[in-house]
Amino acid sequence: MAxxxxxHGGADLRPSGLRGVAADFSSDQRAxxxxxxxxxxxxxxxxxxxxxxxxxxxxxMTARISTPVPWPNPSEVFALHIGGxxxxxxxxxxMTFVLISSSGTMAMAVNFGYRRDRRTTAVLMLLTALLxxxxxxxxxxxxxxxxxxxxxxxxxxxGAAQFGSTFFMITGFHGTHVTIGVIFLLIVARKVxxxxxDAERRGFFTSRKGRYEAVEIMGLYWHxxxxxxxxxFAFFYLW
Amino acid sequence: xxxxxxxxxxxxxxxxxxxxxxHPIGLYFFVWGLLFVLSxxxxxxxxxxxxxxxxxxxxxxxxxxxxxxxxxxxxxMAWERLALVYAILLPxxxxxxxxxxxxxxxxxxxxxxxxxxxxGP
Numbered sequence: 327m328a329x330x331x332x333x334h335g336g337a338d339l340r341p342s343g344l345r346g347v348a349a350d351f352s353s354d355q356r357a358x359x360x361x362x363x364x365x366x367x368x369x370x371x372x373x374x375x376x377x378x379x380x381x382x383x384x385x386x387m388t389a390r391i392s393t394p395v396p397w398p399n400p401s402e403v404f405a406l407h408i409g410g411x412x413x414x415x416x417x418x419x420x421m422t423f424v425l426i427s428s429s430g431t432m433a434m435a436v437n438f439g440y441r442r443d444r445r446t447t448a449v450l451m452l453l454t455a456l457l458x459x460x461x462x463x464x465x466x467x468x469x470x471x472x473x474x475x476x477x478x479x480x481x482x483x484x485g486a487a488q489f490g491s492t493f494f495m496i497t498g499f500h501g502t503h504v505t506i507g508v509i510f511l512l513i514v515a516r517k518v519x520x521x522x523x524d525a526e527r528r529g530f531f532t533s534r535k536g537r538y539e540a541v542e543i544m545g546l547y548w549h550x551x552x553x554x555x556x557x558x559f560a561f562f563y564l565w
Numbered sequence: 566x567x568x569x570x571x572x573x574x575x576x577x578x579x580x581x582x583x584x585x586x587x588h589p590i591g592l593y594f595f596v597w598g599l600l601f602v603l604s605x606x607x608x609x610x611x612x613x614x615x616x617x618x619x620x621x622x623x624x625x626x627x628x629x630x631x632x633x634x635x636x637x638x639x640x641x642m643a644w645e646r647l648a649l650v651y652a653i654l655l656p657x658x659x660x661x662x663x664x665x666x667x668x669x670x671x672x673x674x675x676x677x678x679x680x681x682x683x684x685g686p
Contacts (some may be wrong), residue, residue, distance in 0.1 A: 340646075342647070343647065344647070346646065346647055347647045347648045347651055350646060350647075350648035351648055357648055357652070358646065358648060358649045358652075359646055359648070360649075361646070361649050362648050363644060366649065369649065369652075369653050370599060370653075372653075373653050373656060373657070376656075376657050376660075377656075377657075379662075380657065380660040380663070382665055384664055387664070387667060387668070388667045388670065388671045388674075389666065389671075391671035391672065391674075391675060392672075392674035392675045392678070393675070394675060394678050394679060394682075402610050414611060414612060415611050415612070419604070419608045422604050423601065423604060424609070426597070426600045426601060426604060427597075428594065429597075429639055430594075430597035430600075431602070432582050432639075433593045433596075433597070433638075433639045434590070434593060436586070436595065437587070437588070437590055440586065440587050441587075464655065472645070475623040476643065500653070502681065526576065542586060542641070543665065545639070545640075546640055549635055549636075549639045549640045550640075552639075553632055553636065553640075555636050556626065556628055556631045556632050556635070557632070559607070559628075560607065560624050560625070560627070560628035563611075564607060564610060564611050564620075564624045565621070565624065
């Protein structure tokens with residue numbers, strides 16, 4: 327009888343803690359009891375993406391440790407000349423704040439989505455997309471600036487040659503993720519605005535009825551992009 | 566009486582489980598503010614030119630705090646079942662083993678470069 331309660335009971339009847347982990351995984355059913363397949367799959371995708379970025383950062387670490395040539399000082403490389411003096415790393419700091427703000431608006435969008443307030447949700451998602459586009463724009467500016475200063479994947483004027491290749495690789499992949507996120511945001515925002523999740527309209531690709539959980543799953547991806555930036559900011563720009 | 570209360574609680578829990586992740590909006594604003602403060606703090610580490618071990622410690626502390634807040638609150642990990650939390654958060658820890666391997670490998674590379682080619686590249 328206890329078995330029946332564990333496997334078929336409501337969320338409130340399931341054991342918690344480590345006993346809960348054992349019960350969930352040994353239930354001969356889906357292991358993630360309260361997460362839908364869409365959310366679980368997004369998490370697993372993000373886990374795999376963690377490994378991708380993990381490998382990039384490890385490659386960067388290996389290159390930086392093993393080169394006898396001094397590593398260029400990111401504080402000076404990414405400084406901007408504002409008001410007659412060099413402000414260190416200012417563009418990167420602004421980019422960080424823009425991305426964190428977009429994470430904040432995304433969290434709000436998820437919240438309003440579950441309140442079924444479709445207009446506010448859509449507006450907040452569009453705001454998130456706008457901030458994301460701003461971020462990509464600033465990254466394009468940063469790339470242009472560095473390229474005109476002579477940074478290439480195989481050389482740069484300040485020190486270790488690997489600086490260019492790791493920079494373009496890591497920020498390039500992150501920028502690609504942000505760009506895909508902006509497109510993803512615009513698609514989901516359109517669905518929300520049109521009321522697809524209220525009218526249970528079927529999706530053009532999967533022919534399934536959508537729910538407001540789609541906004542939360544979209545949010546997981548967006549927060550992950552912000553999360554990766556936290557690590558890039560710490561290891562590449564500040565270290 | 567207590568039975569009725571328990572029943573009501575079960576029903577509330579049920580309702581919450583079915584309406585998805587719904588948390589007070591003030592919590593999001595609070596975390597948002599904290600992330601801003603932590604980002605500003607990590608930028609100040611560079612701006613003030615803190616160096617060496619203090620710099621690396623501060624960078625790592627601010628980084629882990631920011632990452633923890635984003636995952637726990639913005640990505641709702643704090644309210645998920647422990648089975649999902651462990652399935653997603655434990656595997657990345659293995660990356661640390663990879664880091665340790667590559668630190669040792671890179672140390673060996675720089676050692677051979679210096680030993681056989683002098684200080685040149």
